Amino acid sequence: MHSFGYRANALVTFAVTILALMCGMASLSDNFNSPSPSAHVQLRISNSLTPFTHLSVLNINWFQKQPKANDEVSMTLNISADLQSLFTWNTKQVFVFLAAEYETPKNSLNQISLWDGIIPNKEHAKFWIHTSNKYRFIDQGSNLRGKEYNLTMHWHVMPKTGKMLADKIVMPGYRLPEEYR
Amino acid sequence: MxxxxxxxxxxxxxxxxxxxxxxxxxxxxxxxxxxxxxxxxxxxGSESPVVVVLSGSMEPGFKRGDILFLHMSKDPIRAGEIVVFNVDGREIPIVHRVIKVHEREDTGEVDVLTKGDNNYGDDRLLYAHGQLWLQRHHIMGRAVGFLPYVGWxxxxxxxxxxxxxxxxxxxxxxxxxxxx
Structure with a gap:
């Protein structure tokens, strides 16, 4: 009953159980951080109630038809966002990306990531960035002339342990030029 | 003794x-x-509900030795999700993030492009020769949960x-x- 093996076994089992329990509790504690207005007042974040983003398409750099007849566009973006309220003690990082979303006759949904970034901590969660699109904006076909599209800011919260969370802000009403240039 | x-x-x-x-x-x-x-x-609904991360291509999100819990539902695949996929001719499944999605109007089929957060370029170099997009059948599941170190x-x-x-x-x- 009191051999070395039994004691080691009991100790390890207990330690693993406690660790698993703590991981589970840390993951569950994320549920209390629903980005609701009251939670923000408590945290004393003055700027906004929900994470906000502001974005302007400064310039369409060029717009052309690829040799294989797919439209491609290059653009310059100004992105600013405040995602501080997404961070809790169980947050390892927030992955944020900006996607262009539009419909074409052939495709009911096209999502193209234009820019993405990893926010490692709360200090970097309020940012402003001036960039051209990081991934190529290529259509499947040639439907981009005069196309209306949404820019959507998505974020994926990666916890230190537990469940991953995701949400987005849709910014509708952008339009591409009518002509190639 | x-x-x-x-x-x-x-x-x-x-x-x-x-x-x-x-x-x-x-x-x-x-x-x-x-x-x-x-x-x-x-x-x-996934044929392997738990996978171990074997490479550092998703750092700092997922490190080598982390365990991921997968879920395969009927929900359509969207950009930003972390999916586990099999490429023809490769034995080991890959865990990367979706960056582009094109969903067909008539059939609902999807063309998906993935990229590792820590990689410089997208995954077209990892796909089979001449393959530009992943389809639904390549994808084994999407990562929903995460447990560090246990996979070591x-x-x-x-x-x-x-x-x-x-x-x-x-x-x-x-x-x-x-x-x-």
Whole structure:
């Protein structure tokens, strides 16, 4: 009953159980951080109630038809966002990306990531960035002339342990030029 | 040393009934592990509900040795999700993030492009020769949950098989010699 093996076994089992329990509790504690207005007042974040983003398409750099007849566009973006309220003690990082979303006759949904970034901590969660699109904006076909599209800011919260969370802000009403240039 | 002597004694004093009991309890352990695994497969709808991250291509989000829980639902695949996919001609599945999605109007089929967060370029170089997009059937599941470090056990066991045999041997000895 009191051999070395039994004691080691009991100790390890207990330690693993406690660790698993703590991981589970840390993951569950994320549920209390629903980005609701009251939670923000408590945290004393003055700027906004929900994470906000502001974005302007400064310039369409060029717009052309690829040799294989797919439209491609290059653009310059100004992105600013405040995602501080997404961070809790169980947050390892927030992955944020900006996607262009539009419909074409052939495709009911096209999502193209234009820019993405990893926010490692709360200090970097309020940012402003001036960039051209990081991934190529290529259509499947040639439907981009005069196309209306949404820019959507998505974020994926990666916890230190537990469940991953995701949400987005849709910014509708952008339009591409009518002509190639 | 007394411990080893005791163990040897207890092996000598085994009786047929005791051996049977041990065999049954060992069988119970193995089958219950199997039941849990199969139940997880049913619940998550993915053929491998738990995977271990083997490379650093998703750092700092997922490090080598982290465990991911997969879920395969009917929901359409969207940009930003972390999916596990199999490429034809490659044995080991890859865990990367979706950056582009094109969903067909008529058939609902999807063309998906992925990229590792820590990689410079997208995954077209990893796909089969000439393959530009992943389709639905390549994708085994999407990552929904995450547990750090635990996967190191399996990484160590696959890379140093001797440790696996020592561990199995020790466990077997423990089961045989325990007196419950």
């Amino acid at each position: 007394g411990w080893i002597g005791e163990s040897v004694d207890s092996i000598k004093s085994l009786q047929i009934r005791q051996v049977l009991t041990q065999a049954v309890s060992l069988g119970m352990i193995v089958t219950s592990a199997l039941i849990i695994w199969k139940a997880l497969m049913c619940i998550t 056990v399996t990484i160590i066991m696959t890379e140093k098989p001797i440790i696996k045999y020592i561990l199995i041997g020790a466990l077997g000895l423990l089961v045989i010699t325990s007196k419950d």
